[in-house]
Amino acid sequence: MSENKPLEREFAYTSVHFNTARTTLYRLAGIKLADSKDAMVYSRLVRRIRTLKLAGFSAYFEYLLSHENEHQEFINALTTNQTAFFREPHHFEVLKQYLIDNPDTRRIWCAASSTGEEPYSIAIAVAEHFNSFKTPIEIIASDIDSGVLKKAEMGIYPLDRIDTVSDIRKKRFFHRGRGSQLGNVRVVPELKQMLKFTRINLLDSFWPLKTPIDVIFCRNVMIYFDKETQEVILKHMMNSLCEDGLYIAGHSENFNMFPQIITAVGQTTYRPVKGLMSAKT
Known part of the structure; x- marks a missing residue:
């Protein structure tokens, strides 16, 4: 992702937003996101922004800071759940x-x-x-x-x-x-x-x-x-x-x-x- 340059998406999304999401997830759950996960973060968090009817990513991170009950929704959005019955049998x-x-x-x-x-x-x-x-x-x-x-x-x-x-x-x-x-x-x-x-x-x-x-x-x-x-x-x-x-x-x-x-x-x-x-x- 180019530094601080908004992508042409529904909401402005920069490396600052991605890094904020990454450091917040690490603080809350200990999970480290790779640099390649920037598109995933956008697609997952944009659903929360729409649900909460917020103006964009900056507004969402402000909301996250002041609403502890959103922490779990944030973690749920960014954790990956790949599984199957009798995987690695x-x-x-x-x-x-x-x-x-x-x-x-x-x-x-x-x-x-x-x-x-x-x-x-x-x-x-x-x-x-x-x-x-x-x-x-x-x-x-x-x-x-x-x-x-x-x-x-x-x-x-x-x-x-x-x-x-x-x-x-x-x-x-x-x-x-x-x-x-x-x-x-x-x-x-x-x-x-x-x-x-x-x-x-x-x-x-x-x-x-x-x-x-x-x-x-x-x-x-x-x-x-x-x-x-x-x-x-x-x-x-x-x-x-x-x-x-x-x-x-x-x-x-x-x-x-x-x-x-x-x-x-x-x-x-x-x-x-x-x-x-x-x-x-």
Whole structure:
């Protein structure tokens, strides 16, 4: 983007506006936006400007400063939520093996649940392991974006979202919509009851979670944070895991730069370094 030169758009938009959005998102959520995201910021925030009937980006940032309730709308607008059922399927086989090897597992946390495909996939794997929806395991599904959490709690998806799900799983874990819901599917109520949805900002010093946690799914999230923020969050997560707990990362993430905190045990799977203090509450 050329310095301070407004683009020919509905609202004047300059590098100053982009950088204001970028620094505000980092302050509120710890997420760093690349220089290439300037067009995305415009297209996402212009919807808020229209909704609030404001004069433009400068007016919006003034509004954001004086209306704390807009902070969540701002975060929701600029966070990306790409997900799918059983994305990176080997992770769910790793989870099942962990449950076999650790029969006392009691708590799994999906730290970036987005619209719910990932935590429902976790719940399906757990239900299959126990051959029952009634299990001793608590599954917590969190996200910073309150909007996607509402969608996740509904558990309703377009039919094509489960194209890659096996027929056996489709029959057991989903109901086809009828009438006004034709073309959609809904997760079965028993599966939904296995999950507890809650909003968590990973930057917060306190997370409303019982610890220790046995398994944390935090996939393709850390790539949005700088190294210093990654270290803070990873340390907090490793201290929340039990000593033999499992951390499952995304295919694009690597934590070799934090050998004092986390150690690899498989393909994008990690454990806390021995000696880290585990939080137990």
